[in-house]
Amino acid sequence: MPKKITVALQNHSYDIYVGEGLLDQAGDIIAPLLSRPRTVIVTDDNIAGYQLPRLEKSLEKAGITFDSIILPAGEATKSFAQLENLLDRLLAFGLERQDRIIAFGGGVIGDLAGFAASIYQRGIGFIQIPTTLLAQVDSAVGGKCAINSPRGKNLIGSFHQPGLVLSDVSCLNSLPQRQLLAGYAEMVKYSLINDGKFFDWLDRQAGKIISGDPAARIQAIITCCQAKADMVARDEKETGPRALLNLGHTFGHALEAECGFSDRLLHGEAVAIGMVMAFDLSVRMGLCPEQEAATVRRHLKMIGLPDGISADLRAYFRNDITAERLFNHTLHDKKLSGGKVTYVLVRAIGEAFLTNDVTAEDIKQVFQSALDG
Numbered sequence: 001m002p003k004k005i006t007v008a009l010q011n012h013s014y015d016i017y018v019g020e021g022l023l024d025q026a027g028d029i030i031a032p033l034l035s036r037p038r039t040v041i042v043t044d045d046n047i048a049g050y051q052l053p054r055l056e057k058s059l060e061k062a063g064i065t066f067d068s069i070i071l072p073a074g075e076a077t078k079s080f081a082q083l084e085n086l087l088d089r090l091l092a093f094g095l096e097r098q099d100r101i102i103a104f105g106g107g108v109i110g111d112l113a114g115f116a117a118s119i120y121q122r123g124i125g126f127i128q129i130p131t132t133l134l135a136q137v138d139s140a141v142g143g144k145c146a147i148n149s150p151r152g153k154n155l156i157g158s159f160h161q162p163g164l165v166l167s168d169v170s171c172l173n174s175l176p177q178r179q180l181l182a183g184y185a186e187m188v189k190y191s192l193i194n195d196g197k198f199f200d201w202l203d204r205q206a207g208k209i210i211s212g213d214p215a216a217r218i219q220a221i222i223t224c225c226q227a228k229a230d231m232v233a234r235d236e237k238e239t240g241p242r243a244l245l246n247l248g249h250t251f252g253h254a255l256e257a258e259c260g261f262s263d264r265l266l267h268g269e270a271v272a273i274g275m276v277m278a279f280d281l282s283v284r285m286g287l288c289p290e291q292e293a294a295t296v297r298r299h300l301k302m303i304g305l306p307d308g309i310s311a312d313l314r315a316y317f318r319n320d321i322t323a324e325r326l327f328n329h330t331l332h333d334k335k336l337s338g339g340k341v342t343y344v345l346v347r348a349i350g351e352a353f354l355t356n357d358v359t360a361e362d363i364k365q366v367f368q369s370a371l372d373g
Helices: 022-033 045-050 052-061 080-092 107-122 133-139 169-174 177-194 196-211 214-234 241-246 249-258 267-284 290-303 311-317 323-330 360-372
Strands: 003-007 014-019 038-044 065-071 100-105 125-130 144-149 152-159 164-168 343-348 351-355
Touching: 003 214, 014 022, 014 214, 022 052, 022 125, 022 164, 022 169, 038 045, 038 052, 038 107, 045 052, 045 065, 045 100, 052 065, 052 100, 065 080, 080 107, 080 144, 100 107, 107 125, 107 133, 107 144, 107 152, 125 133, 133 169, 133 177, 133 214, 152 249, 164 169, 164 214, 169 214, 177 196, 177 214, 177 241, 177 267, 177 290, 177 351, 196 214, 196 290, 214 241, 241 343, 241 351, 249 267, 249 323, 249 343, 249 360, 267 290, 267 343, 267 360, 323 360
Parallel strands: 014 164, 038 065, 038 100, 100 125, 125 164
Antiparallel strands: 003 014, 144 152, 343 351
16 A cells, blocks of 8 residues: 655645555556546656656556656756647647646656646646656655746746656666655755754664665655645745755755756756855854764765765866856855855754855855865
């Protein structure tokens, strides 16, 4: 039996199902949510090759007709051009306002398809079937949908909650190791925010999660999804404590921007580096013991995630990159208020907090330390 978590919102609560083999049951689970037995699957060319037939077979078995839209894989797909392409194809398929589309893929597909659903005919429903670890533990839950701009990551978007999230851990079996590790970084994030016991558990179970143990993966995903569901229920539109979920992201997004939002630096890798920088900044400001930052670095290195800007990435940046330039990227952060960025800092593992009482000089010094290696 799959595990179920409810995201309890005032006007549009929905369920998250987590289990093994759920993709083969998707048609039966989805059918009651459809106003008519008709949908459109939005996916990418990576997923299409090895997972799409399972979903299509399940929908056919449940008597649901569908079309499939296959987009290029990669962060570059979160663009105005692909948004326009997707909307035009949805219009061509004649979807009606009471229909739902299925976002079948990782965070890129979930973000793009969710945003398209939010503006197609002034808004239609959608269903998230995340296929990456990062999407299953984080991006598929909570309704944040967006595309990137040359000025920054996820700057154009909306809050549009899915009607269902269906996470099949068997989809993770074909993920490349690098993608698994990128998703694991988001798992670590939840533990660092407010769950030190979860961090200790991850420290013991990380090998099982990465190697493919279904029970360990399910337990970890459930823990993360429950944490996010609770946060979203308290603060759906991120006007307060939900911003804690951005631990490491302001720093990480600056690095992603310098890489052109390309696969040279995956989002989860950037978040891992950004979390270390958040701990380093907290240490620099006298808020957190150095030992806590060292523990985070050790854990990330143990599992194979970056704990800083690698020599290869510094070589890619050449001498063009400066702390000042990275700092300027943070000024386009969505958490900017009154000209100041709200940062997620820490007092210890599991004790994160929000503040905008951070000087530009402190931020630049943390960037410079990271660049110096």
